[in-house]
Amino acid sequence: MSTHPPVLEARSVSKRFGRVLALEAASLAAREGEVTCLLGDNGAGKSTLIKILSGVHSPSSGEVVVRGTPVDFDSPRDAVARGIATVYQDLAMIPMLSVWRNFFLGTEPSRGRGLLTRIDVRRCREEALAALGEMGIELRDPEQPVHTLSGGERQAVAIARALHHGAGALILDEPTAALGVRQSQLVLEHVRRAAERGVAVVLVTHNPHHAYPVGERFLVLRRGQVVTDRPKSDVDVDTLTHLMSGGG
């Protein structure tokens, strides 16, 4: 067990939307080099929790902690600046935009000063191609619009983008939900590779069969509460499935 504090933690966070309690005292710790799987059925509170971790919502109570320091994100941009990257299932990319523009959206490397500050386009193109090459994706043309890629490739580009921007923690929201078997396997390999590079990965999914082979730690959310938080050695796929569907 590592002695470092977890890269990203939720400590007893709750979230209320009007009179609805979407999340109740949920805790999660994502550690360097590990894949932490967050499982739950639709409406269990998974998206609320990751939106809190990624700075979209602020918690009604409880705190978010980055490397031991409590933080209060104003915006997703704030979270990104602290090394928390989030890849959403259907919102990962801007379809009409080219691969390199997507790759650097929000973090454009620039040259020049003041009013002459401009994107370093050549560097963007080269770095995007190189970073994708490292993930095993060979693109000929970084000007290619993202909608011309397959679903798996899009997720892979999004993961490569997060890693390239030095994310210490990577939150993946249902990365395999809309994909076929082969594409899912490809994405899960990328998830594994991201953890091997030392990133703290939070994998959110409702599919225990996808989570189990790649995960180190498994949390199950049900009706806004964490009902289980166990290492791989303490659970198997059947137990996870059972816990998700309401068994105790």
Next chain:
Amino acid sequence: MRRLFARPETAAAVGTVLVWLFFAVTAGEPFRGLDGAATYLNAAAPLGILSVGVALLMIGGEFDLSVGSIVGAAGMSIMLLTTHFGWSLWPAIVATLALCVAIGFLNGYAVVRTGLPSFIVTLATLFMVRGLTIAAARGLTRRTQLGGLEEVGGYESARWLFGSEPIGDLRVSILWWLGLAALATWVLVRTPFGNWIFGAGGHADAARNVGVPVAKVKIGLFMTTAFCAGIVAVLQAVRFTGADALRGQLQEFYAIIAVVIGGTLLTGGYGSVVGAVLGALVFGMVRQGIVMAGVDADWFQVFLGAMLLVAVLVNTYVLHRARRAA
């Protein structure tokens, strides 16, 4: 080749050539020569300037129906500040442009805060701004048309910058148009802000999630659009030495038409300023070409509507092909 085909302004460029050829034949010599070019470029410039702002805004995923009324308000603001309140022209121009940017800010802020479609929000501001302009003009001067700007201090220097004809019959407004278009193109394709415009318009949530300040980008775009409307008002007030509270009517629709002819998608996230320049150019050529061809000017609107329809169909078709080819 596929890349060229996939560019937003390709169809507009072809359309521009076709429209030019059409009038070069039907209207003949008066259209083909330099004088003809000056006529349609002068006609295209004010709309072209508006279209630069509107193009950026539409790529950013929003509409602004209030630009025409802002042109009217800004022209009246210059006239009231100078001829009624006795300011000299330059401070009046600066204050008026600030007023425009403030209206743009309110438009953007209202859209971002309420989450309502900008179509509706700016439809409301269209009427409010127009109504306030007429009310202010009539309340202060009992008139809605004011003249006499040539007697105001600072007019000579302002005329050089906004009302002159530096080359032959070509008005200085053409330089403003091309200058602003070049600047906007550079911002759009070469700066981080430009990338955020594409992001905000293409998929606002996705852009927000990677840290693009979508609300600020959109508010900034409404301010830019209103600023362009202010520049048009300054150019017209100085050139005509006066203003009319009703000036700018229908310009909001003409600007959208020019931008759409230029290949920008109504859904946002895709388009170009170069396309909008071509769209405004086509607009100017049709408006003047019809007259030169001896056709009754009433037919202009019929032509315009038909072109809009054709442009939308072509855009959709090109887009589908680009998607399928890939």
